[in-house]
Amino acid sequence: MTTTSDLYFSSVLSYLALNNVDKHECLAAINFSEFDTLAKGSRVSVAHYQALLQLGESLTGQSLFGFYLGQEIRTADYGVLGYLVESSDTLQNAITALLQYDSLVADIGKAQYLQDHHKASIRWTPYNQLCKQTVLRNMTAWVAVVRKLINPSLTPLQLQLVHTLSEPDCAQLAAWFKCPVKTNCEFNQIDFPLAYLDLHFASDNPMMHQVLKQLSLEQLNQLHSKQTVAQRLLSILMSKTDLLGLNQERIAAALNFTPRTLQRRLQQENTSYALLLDQERKRRCEQLMQKYKLGAVAAELGFNEQSSFNRAFLRWYGCKPSIYKKQLQAQSQISY
Template sequence: MSFLVSLGIDSKEIPVPLRPDPLTCSRVLMEDYIKLLNKGAELTGDPLFGFALGKHIQAKDYGVLGYLVESCENLEQAIQALTRFDALVADIGTTTVLYEIDDTRIQWTPQCIDCKQMVLRNTTAWVATVYKILGPSCKLTAITFTFSLNQSEQEILQEWFGCKVTGNADSNSIIFPRHLLHVPFTSENKAMFNALVEVTEKELLSQNKSAASQYIKNKHEEIKHKAIALLKANPTLKNCDQQRIANALFISSRTLQRKLKLSGTSFQQILNDERKARVDKLLINHTIADTADLLGFHEQSSFTHAFKKWFSTTPMKYKKHLTAKE
């Protein structure tokens, strides 16, 4: 809606209000989201409105998901975080990653039909974000869409994506060379993340009292679920401390601690729960020292001490038991 206004569209022409999703309260219904995107295409006369909008999506618009992508070491980890966490941010489709011989294919299947603008918006926004992170090294192989594209639309998209774009395909896909998975994210990501936090905090402070009150209401339970989801989405738990998770949620460490206490838990408790959930798989595939490291313990002795509290045995005995079962 802000993008439409920036294009000179009278705000009175934009359909509001948007109905809240009864399951989340903090989101709008998907059908309303699609109607708004289609209305944007109608008001601007642009059949590629979703594409135009996607190019203008900023890091701050991704919130927690933006944090996950920025905090990963490379594109492979970022994609893993995306596929595990995307539905918690916007449950509007299913992401599948296919690893081919030379390429990686990200397929996105929306939960509804007649959503050309939504697919264009999401695909473009994802690619725009990766462009900002990887820069000139990011060269796509192809983009495919399930809906039809006329020649003019196809040419516009191909010029921006820098690769072949086809319509009427079997899937909505982003296809890129497999080697890009391992290109390390540069230090600019941290700067982008810091800027994202700063901008978002300023926006929260500028909200009027009524909006701020609505934002705060019953947030402690939602914060708990978001904190848990952040831990689950990280490929490893190294450096996943309370301050880092608080930064991702745009709140202070003290506020996170208070909200978790109100929801009947603590950061240490949810971190230990996630550690215990991962320990079997890690011990089967890694040494005890590596497992401790991947679970975020600075010393193996600390891991052993915690492990005895969890399972009343040592990691070595537990690992032997797991191996015997295999």
């Protein structure tokens, strides 16, 4: 089960309270009144977290609710990771901490660092399909934190989002991020100049950073010890740029299991490698179809034959991929 920290969830309630929305009414509306009785440090399911964000959108009437929420992020909302980032000496080290310990805040997606000769990028891929408010909060909060800790005028090169947004909403995002915003993309990604990596934090505290790093590692180990084998396997699949050439033997080795042991452990969790791979293929499929031709989509998803992809697609969506692609194109034209 993907989760967020109780602090990260609670910060949404605090933001709603500033907008005159009652906390207890919110919890009751999403069938989570027991939140107030949870022990400190408890985890909250992504289902409850998303339900709260969507309720916030409805109650405030803000189509960019997650964007406004992300701007109000505080170091404390990230828990120990927030203070670890704050005590970093450079942005590069802060990003390293973020990539390693992001799941302490929200174990709902995979953050990756990418770099070429012209730019650096942070790409965030949810483990499951998430609402746009969840994505908007994540991407906005990262930029907001860096601006607060280094320089409020820092500007990304580009923001990419997988969701469809209206032109007015895109314009509002572009005005705040101060960079081009692209929607209907394959990834959620922020690009920024390579020179930013060497920028220093005014709150740099080397001794405190080492202490917080050790604490973060301990908390991460505790979180991982509670993860199922299926969750760990899905995390590996999510981290792959494409699914070409993957098989159970390679995944078992990555998990330090033999193929037989992996198969047995997954059976104990009432699942299998084939089912989890199928789940990941379906999760990626629609986004890939918006960008690539069907043959390329099949290859990216790791199908050796187009006919195998067609059969899987028919099982997922109840129609041929060519028909579904035409529907996606028609919806995209209507949106704009």
